[in-house]
Amino acid sequence: MKNILIITTLLWLLNYKFFLSLFTTVSSSYAVLYEIIVYFIILLFLLTLFSWNKIANAIFINILLVISVIGLYFINTMGIVIDGNMLNNVLSTDSSEAFELLDINFYIYVFVCFALLYLLNIKVILKQNSLPLKKYLTYIFAILIVFFGFYKIDRVVFDDFMTDDTPNVAPLFMIPAITDYIIMQKRSVDINKKNISNEYQLNSDSNDTIVVFVLGESARGDRFGINGYYKNTTPNFTNNENLISFKNATSCDTSTLNSIPCLLTRDTHDEYDNVIRENSFVEIYKDLGYETYWFSRNSDQKRIKNFCQEAAVCKYEHDLDYDGELLPQLNEILKNQNNKLIVLHTLGSHIDYNERVPQKYQIFKPLCNVGVSSCEKEKLDNSYDNTIYYTDIFLTKIMDMLKDKKACIIYTSDHGESLGEKSLGIVKRFGHSTPYNVAPKEQTTVPFILWFSDKYLQSKSLDLEKMRKLEDISHDNIFDTVLGCGYISKIKGKTLNICDK
Numbered sequence: 001m002k003n004i005l006i007i008t009t010l011l012w013l014l015n016y017k018f019f020l021s022l023f024t025t026v027s028s029s030y031a032v033l034y035e036i037i038v039y040f041i042i043l044l045f046l047l048t049l050f051s052w053n054k055i056a057n058a059i060f061i062n063i064l065l066v067i068s069v070i071g072l073y074f075i076n077t078m079g080i081v082i083d084g085n086m087l088n089n090v091l092s093t094d095s096s097e098a099f100e101l102l103d104i105n106f107y108i109y110v111f112v113c114f115a116l117l118y119l120l121n122i123k124v125i126l127k128q129n130s131l132p133l134k135k136y137l138t139y140i141f142a143i144l145i146v147f148f149g150f151y152k153i154d155r156v157v158f159d160d161f162m163t164d165d166t167p168n169v170a171p172l173f174m175i176p177a178i179t180d181y182i183i184m185q186k187r188s189v190d191i192n193k194k195n196i197s198n199e200y201q202l203n204s205d206s207n208d209t210i211v212v213f214v215l216g217e218s219a220r221g222d223r224f225g226i227n228g229y230y231k232n233t234t235p236n237f238t239n240n241e242n243l244i245s246f247k248n249a250t251s252c253d254t255s256t257l258n259s260i261p262c263l264l265t266r267d268t269h270d271e272y273d274n275v276i277r278e279n280s281f282v283e284i285y286k287d288l289g290y291e292t293y294w295f296s297r298n299s300d301q302k303r304i305k306n307f308c309q310e311a312a313v314c315k316y317e318h319d320l321d322y323d324g325e326l327l328p329q330l331n332e333i334l335k336n337q338n339n340k341l342i343v344l345h346t347l348g349s350h351i352d353y354n355e356r357v358p359q360k361y362q363i364f365k366p367l368c369n370v371g372v373s374s375c376e377k378e379k380l381d382n383s384y385d386n387t388i389y390y391t392d393i394f395l396t397k398i399m400d401m402l403k404d405k406k407a408c409i410i411y412t413s414d415h416g417e418s419l420g421e422k423s424l425g426i427v428k429r430f431g432h433s434t435p436y437n438v439a440p441k442e443q444t445t446v447p448f449i450l451w452f453s454d455k456y457l458q459s460k461s462l463d464l465e466k467m468r469k470l471e472d473i474s475h476d477n478i479f480d481t482v483l484g485c486g487y488i489s490k491i492k493g494k495t496l497n498i499c500d501k
């Protein structure tokens, strides 16, 4: 029992970052102390429960310890919340991408922590025979009495504590994370979309219209020079009179797999519950007679691919090295005059940032060449900012291809990205997918850019100056705005089309 107590204490102490963050989110220090003690009792209970015989211990406790130290690395060094969403991201990303997140520090951290806990546990396993059933049951019973004693001490705090669905405490995070993950998997298998195309109509004067929707990845709105960032990351956007950039646009969610279904379909942030119920604007375009194309360098996970498959042509281009290599195909499609919707799902600013940008466009230096959490902030920023600069180059090339046609481009990113900013005063965060209600603004603020060719502006009178002043723009506006660009409107009911505001 003494060793189990030591292992529990060590594991409990390793969760210090989460406990410290509780002090900044929960106003009562008493409630936080209470919670921290209850976590200790639960950990002790869990470890004691599995120590009842050698085999159970050797299998379960060691598995719990491995999961705990891996989880603790992400919680303590990257500020990541491990929930169903995060599990879904990790398990649906191909393993090479997952490894891009890690560096030598990860292996050192996991090895040292696990070795320490494992050595202690070996002692428990070896001594196992000395723990008779009667003694084991007495321990379990005693822990349960203490646990329910705490319930008696403060029922209100206890109830609050039990309804917290994301205890970011190793290894307890596994329980809600695995449950949510299973629910999400079930949902992504049951994609049962209602076709709502008959609620929309194509207006006259829509001839020869080309609409390009560029769906970026992990791009932060505040890193765009045109939005006021101190580095000139978007030199071509800044002087483009046909372009509008909405500074403070917000995303529907913080993860790719949840944000994209929301922004492509009619659901708004407030209505969306991660279930895909209706087809996206892609199928509406197709049903109303447009040629539809979707080219992707990004996720082919079922939740995303089903939208790609709404297009007449759905192509994944995983062999290409850079987003810019999608452009020759775009050029090819533009050769005939028919109406077209083209979706380009890019890798944009996806980690590893240096990999996204051809060398000649890496203008901000020195670069970060180690894992994000071990990198100096300035270097990490440079690597990331180059991806935004390359996005400026990429989109400007598309504008050049379309400038003599009747065309519009809509660009946004699925969510933002944390780059080591401190959130809740304590945790440095990296990446994205923090639960939306506690996510920092770096993860929820996205670029939102509209561009119209001269020919498009001649056929449709738009007050760009008035549009530039619009506020409260978000992913909620994408669905109606993309349709509106192609002269498609809703037969009945209100619209969130920015061009009609």
Ligand SMILES: [Zn+2]
Binding pocket: 217, 218, 255, 256, 257, 414, 415
């Ligand atoms: Zn994403």
